[in-house]
Amino acid sequence: MKRFLSSVTDGSGFDIGLVLLPLAFLFVMSGLPLVYNVVMSFQEVDMFSLGSFARPFVGLKNYIDLFSQPETRPILLNTAIFVSASIAGQFLIGFGLALFFWVNFPGASWLRGLFLVSWVMPGLVVGAIWNWILSGDFGVLNFLLRETGAISGNIFWRSDPNYSLWAVIIANIWLGTSFNMILLSVGLSGIPKDLYEAAELDGANAFQRFWTITLPMMRSTIGAIIALGLIFTLQQFDLFAAITSGGPNNTSNVTQYWAWDLSFRQYDFAKGATISVIMIVFVMFASVVYVRSTRHEVRG
Amino acid sequence: MGISRYAMLGAFALASLSLPAFSASAEDVTISVWSLDRDIQPAPNLINDFNKLNTGIKVEYRQIQFDDVVSEAMRAYSTGQAPDIIAVDNPEHALFSSRGAFLDLTDMISKSSVVKPENYFPGPLASVTWDGKFYGIPKATNTIALYYNKDMFKAKGLDPSKPPQTWDELVKAARKLTDPAANVYGLTFSAKANEEGTFQFLPWAQMAGGGYDAINSDGAVKALDIWKTLIDEKLASPDTLTRGQWDSTGTFNSGNAAMAISGPWELDRMIQEAKFDWGVALLPVPEVGAERSSAMGDFNWAVFASTEHPVEAFKVLEYFVSQDNRMFKDFGQLPARSDIAIPPTGEPLKDAALKVFLEQLKYAKPRGPHPEWPKISKAIQDAIQAALTGQLSSKEALDQAAEKIKAVLG
Secondary structure, three states, X not given: OHHHHHHHHOOHHHHHHHHHHHHHHHHHHHHHHHHHHHHHOOEOOOHHHOXXXXXXXXXXXXXXXXXHOOOHHHHHHHHHHHHHHHHHHHHHHHHHHHHHHHOOOOOHHHHHXXXXXXXXXXXXXXXXXXXXXXXXXXXXXXXXHHHOOOOOOOOOOOOOOOOHHHHHHHHHHHHHHHHHHHHHHHHHHOOOHHHXXXXXXXXXXXXXXXXXXXXXXXXXXXXXXXXXHHHHHHHOOHHHHHHOOOOOXXXXXXXXXXXXXXXXXXXXXXXXXXXXXXXXXXXXXXXXXXXXXXXXXXXX | OHHHHHXXXXXXXXXXXXXXXXXXXXXXXXXXXXXXOOOOOHHHHHHHHHHHOOOOEEEEEEEOOHHHHHHHHHHHHHOOOOOOEEEEEHHHHHHHHHOOOEOOOHHHHHHOOOOOHHHEOHHHHHHHEEOXXXXXXXXXXXXXXXXXXXXXXXXXXXXXXXXXOEHHHHHHHHHHHOEHHHOEEOOEOOOOOOHHHHHHHHHHHHHOOOEOOEOOOHHHHHHHHHHHHHHHOOOOOHHHHOOOHHHHHHHHHOOOEOEEEEOHHHHHHHHHHOOOOEXXXXXOEOOOOOOOOEOOEOEEEEEEOOOOOHHHHHHHHHHHHHOHHHHHHHHOOEOOEOOOOOOOOOOHHHHHXXXXXXXXXXXXXXXXXXXXXXXXXXXXXXXXXXXXXXXXXXXXXXXXXXXXXXXXXX
């Protein structure tokens, strides 16, 4: 008993305690709801059975029903487009900006800080502002495009099925770019300067230096940022609620918005949970990538 | 530091000791009421007044947000924490009454000298009815009608005293009034993919003999075709598909649309913002002499079946009903009753408009009532949007909706 006590106060027991505490916290706050959600996706749930756990199990019925709905496939496709286009846009622009500020001209760090303002803004506020920018008749974006001669008639970003998803993607790229930029800036500043000096002495040009030093040295940062990007874009809900509400006719609907719509607008909680389970699979995948790419950061 | 902490503790102890002393005496019955009314709206004010009467019933109020009403109520009811009285949006009423979550008030209403069913407009009354019994009392009501800009009518050679009566006249007027060079659309309304879209479309279907249970009837298809004409010919902004009623009527107020379909909740803002002469007309009908119809909005009172004090809860509702004549004067809401005259406001435009809305209310029909209304509504929204974006023809879209609704109706 005494040995156990002393191990708790000073020894491996203490270490285990330190690990158990957050684990218990994680299990209660994230694990249980997750399991509950998965269980719910196999049950028949309605509003009045929400409070109890003992609900009839229906096997895979929710999944089969979901995939037999005509809107499921387009919505999954929309999600794929939304996620990949958003991540690509956020990453490329963010990387470009990070490299730009890395040059370290006067005021660079100050300007870089200002870029973070977009990340601090609540999604609903960003959504409301983009809602005005993208408005068909009086939108600023249409005005700019028209004045520069890029378009002749107004584009109805929010209401034209060909553009509605892209309207949200544009807003989301704007929202997420600065976060990408900051993380990539941190990664860039972690690359030892002597590598570049050596390469320069050996006669490597800027492009070669970027390709053979910057990119390989940034691999883990890039992996982490893309995994985080996947998680963040799959979470993106506010912009859909504020700009298109998933319309018109589901052309800008994505799984995360749909899950909410099913659960809290149509009160079909089981289907909402089913969609969430499908999303969990994708997020798990992203988490594995994230953990793998940041694993080497644990030192000593 | 130490002292102030002790002082705080002491204050806490005192407060917790003295709290019961200040609250109501033991024999008082406490009734809890949930609604979405803010401090300038009816519920909290009526409750304050009621509590001052010292009837031996003490009412506690809790405000809930519009989006949370149903989910909060569900959660509370399924865990046994439901309030005694709640205000729910009328299309959600059947969800609760069909499952026995609301108390059947039929007997109490028949004995009541205050609540008389014959005093109510038929639409609101139908929304609290399930299986021939009353599961609630209409709290307030609203409907939609056609706003039109009289100055623009004059400018385009239309008679401002003769607003469009039929669908064809509406489309013709919209064609005349639309002026892309001046950024003016003929008409603005909402076909948004939420309850607002259903709210606006259903009256059109009903006027032509359709309805939620006959959504692919010829009349409903014709109605959707008219909507499609309005969008395709750019007589209404393509953003109609993603804009709610409040925003779309905003474009009417700013002079960018010559007509608007919306409800009386627009009146105050319109009087402030609209710098032109305007009027309100009944919703145009398919052809002269056709049946009229309109949408019906706003909330109903209901008593949860789990209440321990049904008699006292009903007394509270009777008090609310007895104050219905204050609804408009004090809170700007229309009582759901045909026996209460709306007093003149001294604002001629508003008074004229209210007269039309009261007339329109006679034809207002509830959405449903059906316990799975949100699913029915979703099918209708999808059909509207599929047709208006040109992905399906009106007939195909409504056939699809009818199929989905049939599955819900069983």
